[in-house]
Amino acid sequence: MIRVVVVDDEALVRSGLELILSAANDTEVAATATGAQAVQTIARVRPDVVLLDIRMPDTDGLTVLRELRLFDVPPVVAMLTTFDSDEYILTALRSGAAGFILKDTAPDQLAQLVRTLACGGVVLSPKASSALVDGAHGAAEDDPQVRRVGLLTDRERTVLKLIAEGLSNADIAARLHLSAGTVKDHASSILGKLRVSGRVQAALLAQRAGLLTAGTTERQRPPHDTAPRP
Structure with a gap:
């Protein structure tokens, strides 16, 4: 089972993501948390994957991410965001996030994206604009x-x-x-x-560098693949 923690300041978002992921037979939402609860919850649960809201009023996602990167074995973290042009995305990716997922991602894709993260893949929204990559x-x-x-x-x-x-x-x-x-x-x-x-x-x-064509950065992964990242 892939153990997941969902961190978001909105209870509706937390419960919605938990409901979607729990429907997959190989994914378990071990806990959900607000930003203020996140680090303590993740330290206790030790999940494989963390879905972390990038903007929260109590403790923002970038702060949580920096603390998680200090763990002896940091979990894989994907940032949750409403906008594909969020100004904080590049900072999060440079700080060790394994990608980002838009909150309007189709429910039937979410579990597969979590599998991608768990097996060491990169998850970047195909809607990411050139401004996100080139602007900074x-x-x-x-x-x-x-x-x-x-x-x-x-x-x-x-x-x-x-x-x-x-x-x-x-x-x-x-x-x-x-x-x-x-x-x-x-x-x-x-x-x-x-x-x-x-x-x-x-x-x-x-x-x-132009090695990719538009829309090729969010591929689906076979669920059995568990190869580690280098």
């Missing part, structure tokens, strides 16, 4: 970080594109007919060459 960094062609994509081998560029589409190591291995260990080595090399700390940052960079 300036023009992509002038960004030295984007130019570092040119340091990648052809195989590494292929792996990077699949990482940015949300695939886990096991998914990529199956797609490219490679071992999971080889894919993990490629992923580690990619992160080093791009000088980024994680798969989400690499995915954003791939998007800015």
Whole structure:
């Protein structure tokens, strides 16, 4: 079972997400909490995935995220937001969030997105505007970080594109007919060459470098896949 904690300041949102996720046979909502209750609840429950509202009046999601990143084994965190252009999303992704989910996501997609997070995939809304990715960094062609994509081998560029589409190591291995260990080595090399700390940052960079087409960053994952992130 994938254990989930839902953190949101609105009781209706918490209960709604709990109802949707509890209907899946492989997902358990272990607890729900407000922002003020979040860190203590998550420390007690130790979930696999946290769905964390990015804007809350008592304790905001960015503050909670920073505290969760200090755990010995931090849970996978996806930010919940109403707007795909929320100004805090990039900050959250840079701070270690594994992606973000819009609150108007279709109910039949939510459990699959949680599975994606649990198996190490990247979840970015396909509605994410270019302003979200480019606005905080300036023009992509002038960004030295984007130019570092040119340091990648052809195989590494292929792996990077699949990482940015949300695939886990096991998914990529199956797609490219490679071992999971080889894919993990490629992923580690990619992160080093791009000088980024994680798969989400690499995915954003791939998007800015033009490796993706619109709408390919929120793929569904097979529920049995549990490959760890590098």
